Amino acid sequence: MGTRTYDDLPVGVLIADDAIVIRTASASFLRDFSCLAEDVQDRELSELISPRDRRASMLIDRASTQAATEPVDTIAVVEVGEVARLARIVLVRESQQWMVLVECIDNPQNLVLQLFSEHRRWSAALRGSSDGLVFVDEALTITDYNARFVELMQFRSDHGVLLGEELLPGRELATLLAPAAFEPMRVRLDAMWSREGCSDEFMLHGRWLELDARPIYLPSKGLSGHAISLRDATDRHDMEHARAERQRELLRHSEEVIAAQRQAIRALTAPRIPIARGLTVVPLVGALDTQRLSEIVEDLLEGVARDGTRTLVLDITGVPEFDGAAAAGLLSAARSLRLIGVHPILTGVSPRTAQLLASEHVPTHGLEIHGSLEAAIASSMRRSSARPVTS
């Protein structure tokens, strides 16, 4: 065999019948594969495709059994005898037969081989990416995607059934993002299309995703689509959340420690010391502002009511500073003590404090005041029938 018509073509040509069984082969094909006509004649085209290249075989099967009107164009390893070569195969239907163009592309200078190799590298990178990647054209229809994208998106039907991957190519991304679960992503993408690329993050199916969309430009066409990447940021979010929770916990703990310390200090700077039955002395130490005085009075009122104090000696010897408001507060506290049946005595009044009480016209009438603690205790002992506490 050998078809004169095709022998001048720079590619090998096989003519196959309706069942894709090879009937004739061009001289160029026989030369490219160093074989004889009988090596390929009456063999099904699929038998020439390497068994390790099943994908090409599948494509040829599908296309050749269907009413394919477009030529089938694929790259495959073609094996004839001991010769195996990478070739571009184009199948064209011609009434009751098939014309099969077989162009060996294993020369490193071959442009198709270079494009094929480039595509393989690109596919490997796409497949290996841990980010979900999807590419859309200028009409926002999907042109390419990787498995991670499918995994992160989990497109499902109304019944919760996973949608097939074959649905994706050529599909408008927006139609897949119609369900409510995708609204956060949809909103962000809608805002991105008009911009020069943008990043944002949102939650989808219980996971945090970082979204990045970048426009793709072609020199002759301008904007030709977008590259969209999705990174699962859930672990980072979880760590950040855990760190914030730890900080909140630390803060809470610190506040509790500070409150306890403040309580302890309060107790230490205004201790209630029982001297005799019904007689308690409270030496006040440190600066006495309105806030602290209010807390001390609150504690005192609770304490004396509980322990049966009848006379309370407030010793302010250890108070370095005293302003008018604090003095008024102290006297107000004395009045409160009287209301619950406790007789208040003030002692340790320094000359400066006495001067202040006088100049500020703080009403001290009705309040028993002594110059020293001893005098105050002696007065109290005399005044009441209180007995010393016995152990």
Next chain:
Amino acid sequence: MSQFQLQFDPRSYRRTIAGKDVIIHCHHYNARVQRTLESAVAVDGRAIIRGAAETVFAEQIAQALRDADDSEPKLGVAEQLYAQLGYGRLVLTPTPQGRVHATSSHYVEGWLAGFGARDEGVCTFTEGYIQAAIWAATGELVHARERECMARGDAQCVFEIDGGRTQAIAANTKQPVAFEPRTTGEYLRSQHVDEPAIIQALVDMPIHGNAEGLIPAFSVYLANTPADYYNLICIRFVEQMSAHGRDKAAKRMLIADGETCAMNTFRGIMNSVEWEGLVAPMIHEPRDNIFALVAISNGLGWGNWHITAHPSAETIEFESLNGYEALGYREYRGRASDPTCFMLTGVAAGLLELVYGVGTIADRLGTCGTRETACISRGDATCGFAVERSQ
């Protein structure tokens, strides 16, 4: 509906409903096989599907009916069986215009979830079921043709009933096969995967139609389909393609359908709440996934197959003791000259591609190849499958 309850034989792993061995397949397989048959220009794929459905269901529905009932309750039983098996909701009582309709459909949902909308109707299977049901319930021979289909965007699927038919419904003629499956073998087990527990869980699961007559489970649409139906459509497709010299291509396409189905179906299963709850705790290493998936397939009524060798991620071997394809071929055609387990051949490769492959389904498809090394249909004691990574 006790007559439609599942009977499970733990010895053979066979599932029986209404007197017929049923296989659980999902929409991926059903839609793909349908597409393969219907897109082959050399044969009338629709006639093959419609004829097989008619033959098989005429027998099964007739077995489920009570002779004493009127045609209306008989049609009701056929509707119930249709829904119970997971095909959807069908109203078989014709309108005055001679039309019946379906409000939900496994084939529509499956096609939409797998491939998207279609210009033509997708309910060829249902056409055959309707012809069988009307004949079984009323004795009337009819043609049912879908005029409106939800897959095209119509509100419901509408079937025109033409009573002018004379051709009888072909009987489901099978020859009994004296075959005693082997019960034991040298099989590999995973120390982590509890195969009996998985199978029992599947048997206990209510895998029957919901209110819509659909079975959305394991992230796919399942359906219980008589093994006879699958066997008839595959056998007839290969035989009719053979008349055009395309039987090898037909077999390869059926294998590719099984392969794609395995990846899609089992990926859906691995992304389901059922897997998460039952199987995921058993998975400690990648190979456990294959053992678990084989256990699941054994619970789906495909037969009883096991792993015999799995030295690396590059290769695996299986043995099937009573696969429905091999036995079905023997019953319908006698002894085969070549292996006939196209679905299992494809599934075997698909399992390796899914568990150890990288990338999208399209990236993985064809990267492994299976040889059916022995087949019960040829007279071998078991069916054997040797899978190797080819790329």
